[in-house]
Amino acid sequence: MANASKSFRIGLDIGGTGIKAGIVNQENQIIGRALHPTDSRRLWQQVVQEIALTVQDALKDAGLTEQDCISLGVGCPGTIDAKTGTVVYSNNLRWKNVPLVQELRHSFSLPIHVSNDANCAALGEVCAGAAKGCQYAVMFTLGTGVGSGIILDGKIFEGGGPGGAEFGHTLLVENGELCTCGRHGCLESYASATALIRDAKRAAEKAPDSLLATLCGGDLSRMDGRIPFQAARRGDSAGKQVVNAYIAHLAAGIVNAVNIFRPEVVLLSGGISKEGAFLTDPLNEQVKNEVFGGPSSFLPKIRTAELGNDAGMIGAAHLK
């Protein structure tokens, strides 16, 4: 349904597989959507063309045109230079120094902004989700890796230069597990779903009769991020050990973030966050006791995110 006043925003969430576009209204509802394949084997110019087509389809779905919209924002995986609108490096998209905003200007006359996808998801939760109204929030996305988005003074913190806000790549364990970034012992190498699965497999190998192992049906390649939690909830000692160690590492990472940022809220998203209070209850307890200044200091609420896969689009729509 078209609207006479400009009151809609366009948000995009670009992944290695799909380009998602959403038209967001003033109540932060997504009133039109489209999904196109990314197919990153193509030339980047073709992918950008596809992004423009996805936006057009989302506008059609909403019954609107570009003229009804205030701005267009894009969340991209990888290292982004938000100031110049450039994707400096994205492993998922196979892009290096792609002038995304400049290229999109050929298709749209709206103000266009780009930021890292984890940043956009955090902004989305601050605008419309589990951190609504917060000025200071940190969000960790616990998936294949550990993404982080940092909101300071109500805005995305981009860093002094590209490649900041990478909390997943801060050290937790000296000479620890190898991280995807090449360093050893990063938070990502202990708090990602990938790390949890790795540690659960190791524990199951050592305890083949445990529930942790048997829930895989005798095939450890079927281990996933849910099984350790299932086993732990049912009292399995191997499962509990794996989950407790995972939570302790995540708590240490959150404590680091609290000692630096003192956010009002720490949000968890991604697959592992679906464990809900089973995850956030012990985290709140451990973080409270370990932060600088202890339980009487300024403490964040540790919560799971609310907007799921829409957070990135909603946040991107609010980029400024």
Added chain:
Amino acid sequence: MANASKSFRIGLDIGGTGIKAGIVNQENQIIGRALHPTDSRRLWQQVVQEIALTVQDALKDAGLTEQDCISLGVGCPGTIDAKTGTVVYSNNLRWKNVPLVQELRHSFSLPIHVSNDANCAALGEVCAGAAKGCQYAVMFTLGTGVGSGIILDGKIFEGGGPGGAEFGHTLLVENGELCTCGRHGCLESYASATALIRDAKRAAEKAPDSLLATLCGGDLSRMDGRIPFQAARRGDSAGKQVVNAYIAHLAAGIVNAVNIFRPEVVLLSGGISKEGAFLTDPLNEQVKNEVFGGPSSFLPKIRTAELGNDAGMIGAAHLK
């Protein structure tokens, strides 16, 4: 010399021992000074009275009055609530919830601000020292502890609540050395002068014939932060091991800060920073190779601070 226009600022640096006040001109020179004892065994109201007297003496020294000044800023050790002007907790001053700004308003009608002393030192270096003109800088003070000051967008980053910007209390070594904050393995417990001395003593005990040990004249209680560097410079293997381990830990802490903030400059101050290029050369090299995105990413310059003990006063004078 008095000046008709209001163009001077008052900066204070409060320590456990002394209250330092400086009158700062537009060229960031300190044109009047005073130093009074803190004597923190007194009632906090008396200490605040002493602060006011120190300011009056510094104004006299400059030949000025309060009316010649724009603002008054105070740098305090401990956890500060800059929004309310309260010293939440300061171990050095033995203060808890002291409404410092409110109390100083009885003596001065200027705008009054307070921040953590490490924050003020960082702001001082950005205004007039080794990070002059930078918008994004992180400063580590390597002394008894590890203080940190974070400058984002040209301003002190105070955190969403009191107790932020405590980079010294982020984890570096899981289950590592006990830190003064009660946690194990914080950056402070590896990169402070105290930590260096601890590790140097241990190494000297194991190698009593080393230069590291003999430079203490047979009495390890005489170990200080300079001796390991002296021994290392002269090729002593025990000294080199201690210094290399120290630098590796500090580099890891700096990498964490870079992956989060991507500052233009990382500054080192405090006693250990006097080692100069012997410290900063290997740090620049190690940080370059370990940061997220590697040597081709946005890299900070790692430098020693320039303003020494005046940094805190100059920064405090610029609090807003």
